[in-house]
Amino acid sequence: MxxxxxxxxxxxxxxxxxxxxxxxxxxxxxxxxxxxxxxxxxxxxxxxxxxxxxxxxxxxxxxxxxxxxxxxxxxxxxxxxxxxxxxxxxxxxRDDELADLVAAHNALGATLREQRLGLAQRELLLDTMVQNTPVAMLLCDPSRRVVYANLAARKLLNDGRRLEGMPLDAVFAAGPEALREAVARGGDGLFAIGRDEDEEDTFHLARRGFRLNGRVHELILLRHLTAELRRQEVRTWKKVIRVISHELNNSLAPIASLAHSGGALLERGRTEKLAEVFATIEDRARHLEGFIRGYARFAKLPAPRLEPTPWPGFVERLRSQIEFRIDGTLPGRPGRFDPAQMEQALINLLRNAHESGSPADAVSLGVRRLGEMVAIEVRDRGGGMSEAVLANALLPFYSTKRGGTGLGLALVREIAEAHGGRLSLSNRDGGGLAIAVLVPE
Structure with a gap:
C-alpha cells in the first residue's frame, strides 16, 4: 500500500x-x-x-x-x-527523488538477500546429497588438480583423507593399477580391483568435461557395481533356469508324446510310420543336446594349458579366420597362455567388433606390455556401449542382440580370469569400443 x-x-x-x-x-x-x-x-x-x-x-x-x-x-x-x-x-x-533511489536500493538488497538465502539452502542440500552418495566424485581444474572430492572419493582413493589441492596424477598413482589403466585408456569403462584371491570389486568409470567460470573442468565418477552386479547375476541365473526349463519342456514333451505314439503304433502293427517317429525323436534330441552343450561349454571351461606362444604365429592364425589389422608392433618375447582358449576368446571379440557396425578396416588388435601384464586389446569404431549396457556387459546370458545367447563376453571374461588376468571395457574417444584381455606375462 x-x-x-x-x-x-x-x-x-x-x-x-x-x-x-x-x-x-x-x-x-x-x-x-x-x-x-x-x-x-x-x-x-x-x-x-x-x-x-x-x-x-x-x-x-x-x-x-x-x-x-x-x-x-x-x-x-x-x-x-x-x-x-x-x-x-x-x-x-526526506520525500524527494533520493527517497525513490533509497527505496529501490533497499528493494534490490532484499531481493538479493532472499536469493542468496535460497541459493545457500540449495547448495547445502546439494552438498549433502553429493557427500552422501555412494558414487565417488572428483572435480579437477585445468591444471589437473582436485578442487572437490566427496566422502566416497576420499575413502576409496585416500583412506578418508582430504584430496582437495592434490594433483590428479598423484591421486591415481597411489591407487590400484586397474584404476590407472582405466584412466589411461580415456573415456568411460569398467575395471575390477581384487579384494582377495576369490573376490573382486567392479567399478564403472565415467568422465565428463564442462566449463565452470569460463574454465574447462573435468568431473570423474567412480561407481561401485559389485553389489548391483551380484543382484543382476541372481536375476540372470533365475532367467537362465526359466530358459533351460522351457527348452527342456519343449523338447522332452514332444519326445515323450512321440515315444508313446510309437509304442501304440507298434502294438497295432503299423510299423511303417515308426521311422518317421524315430527321426523326429532324434531331431528333437539332437537339438536338445546342442542346446545343453552350448551352456555346458561355458560352465565347464577346462583349466588353461599355459605354454610359450610366439605372437606373430598366433596373430597370423587369427587373421586366417577373421579380418583385422595389427595396431603397433607385436612383442618379441612370446606370451604364456593357452593358445586354443585365447584364440576362442579373441575370435569372439573380433566378431563382436565386426558386428558393431564398425568399418572392417577400423577393427584392430594390439598387444602391449603393462608392467607385469600383457594387454591384448581389440578396438573398433562402431557405436560403442551405453552406460546401462556397459554396466551389464559382463553378466552371463546378457545380450542386446536379437537371438544372442549372451555367452560371448562372459566366456572371454572366464578365460581371462582362468589365466590369472582380467577383462576391461571402455568406450573410445570419437566412437567405438576397446576391450582388453590382460594376462600375466
Missing part, C-alpha cells in the same frame, strides 16, 4: 531553485544597502558578493551534506553486496 504524503512533495530541483533565488535576493539587498556608501554600483555589487560568498558556501555545504552522506552510504552498501553481504539497508527521511 503506497505511503500517504502529509505534505506536498518537494523535488530537489525546486528546493535548490528556491535557495538560489533567496541568495540572489539577499545579494541584491546587500548591494542596494551598500550603494550609498560606495561610489560605483559595480563596487556595491562586488562588495555584496564578497560578503555573501561565505554564506553561499555554508548554505551549499548544509544543503548537500545529507546527499553526500547518502552517496557514501550507497557506495558502501554496493561494496558489501559485491562481497556477498546483503544485510545492509539505507534510510532517507
Amino acid at each position: 503506497p505511503r500517504r504524503r502529509l505534505v506536498p512533495r518537494l523535488s530537489l530541483v525546486a528546493r535548490h531553485s528556491v535557495g538560489g533565488c533567496l541568495l540572489v535576493a539577499a545579494g541584491a539587498g546587500a548591494a542596494l544597502a551598500l550603494r550609498p556608501w560606495l561610489a560605483s554600483p559595480w563596487a556595491a555589487w562586488g562588495m555584496a558578493i564578497l560578503l555573501l560568498a561565505p554564506l553561499c558556501a555554508w548554505v551549499a555545504q548544509r544543503t548537500l551534506a545529507p546527499a553526500l552522506s547518502l552517496f557514501r552510504a550507497l557506495a558502501g552498501t554496493v561494496n558489501s553486496y559485491r562481497d556477498g553481504d546483503f544485510s545492509f539497508g539505507l534510510h532517507w527521511a
Whole structure:
C-alpha cells in the first residue's frame, strides 16, 4: 500500500531553485544597502558578493551534506553486496527523488538477500546429497588438480583423507593399477580391483568435461557395481533356469508324446510310420543336446594349458579366420597362455567388433606390455556401449542382440580370469569400443 504524503512533495530541483533565488535576493539587498556608501554600483555589487560568498558556501555545504552522506552510504552498501553481504539497508527521511533511489536500493538488497538465502539452502542440500552418495566424485581444474572430492572419493582413493589441492596424477598413482589403466585408456569403462584371491570389486568409470567460470573442468565418477552386479547375476541365473526349463519342456514333451505314439503304433502293427517317429525323436534330441552343450561349454571351461606362444604365429592364425589389422608392433618375447582358449576368446571379440557396425578396416588388435601384464586389446569404431549396457556387459546370458545367447563376453571374461588376468571395457574417444584381455606375462 503506497505511503500517504502529509505534505506536498518537494523535488530537489525546486528546493535548490528556491535557495538560489533567496541568495540572489539577499545579494541584491546587500548591494542596494551598500550603494550609498560606495561610489560605483559595480563596487556595491562586488562588495555584496564578497560578503555573501561565505554564506553561499555554508548554505551549499548544509544543503548537500545529507546527499553526500547518502552517496557514501550507497557506495558502501554496493561494496558489501559485491562481497556477498546483503544485510545492509539505507534510510532517507526526506520525500524527494533520493527517497525513490533509497527505496529501490533497499528493494534490490532484499531481493538479493532472499536469493542468496535460497541459493545457500540449495547448495547445502546439494552438498549433502553429493557427500552422501555412494558414487565417488572428483572435480579437477585445468591444471589437473582436485578442487572437490566427496566422502566416497576420499575413502576409496585416500583412506578418508582430504584430496582437495592434490594433483590428479598423484591421486591415481597411489591407487590400484586397474584404476590407472582405466584412466589411461580415456573415456568411460569398467575395471575390477581384487579384494582377495576369490573376490573382486567392479567399478564403472565415467568422465565428463564442462566449463565452470569460463574454465574447462573435468568431473570423474567412480561407481561401485559389485553389489548391483551380484543382484543382476541372481536375476540372470533365475532367467537362465526359466530358459533351460522351457527348452527342456519343449523338447522332452514332444519326445515323450512321440515315444508313446510309437509304442501304440507298434502294438497295432503299423510299423511303417515308426521311422518317421524315430527321426523326429532324434531331431528333437539332437537339438536338445546342442542346446545343453552350448551352456555346458561355458560352465565347464577346462583349466588353461599355459605354454610359450610366439605372437606373430598366433596373430597370423587369427587373421586366417577373421579380418583385422595389427595396431603397433607385436612383442618379441612370446606370451604364456593357452593358445586354443585365447584364440576362442579373441575370435569372439573380433566378431563382436565386426558386428558393431564398425568399418572392417577400423577393427584392430594390439598387444602391449603393462608392467607385469600383457594387454591384448581389440578396438573398433562402431557405436560403442551405453552406460546401462556397459554396466551389464559382463553378466552371463546378457545380450542386446536379437537371438544372442549372451555367452560371448562372459566366456572371454572366464578365460581371462582362468589365466590369472582380467577383462576391461571402455568406450573410445570419437566412437567405438576397446576391450582388453590382460594376462600375466
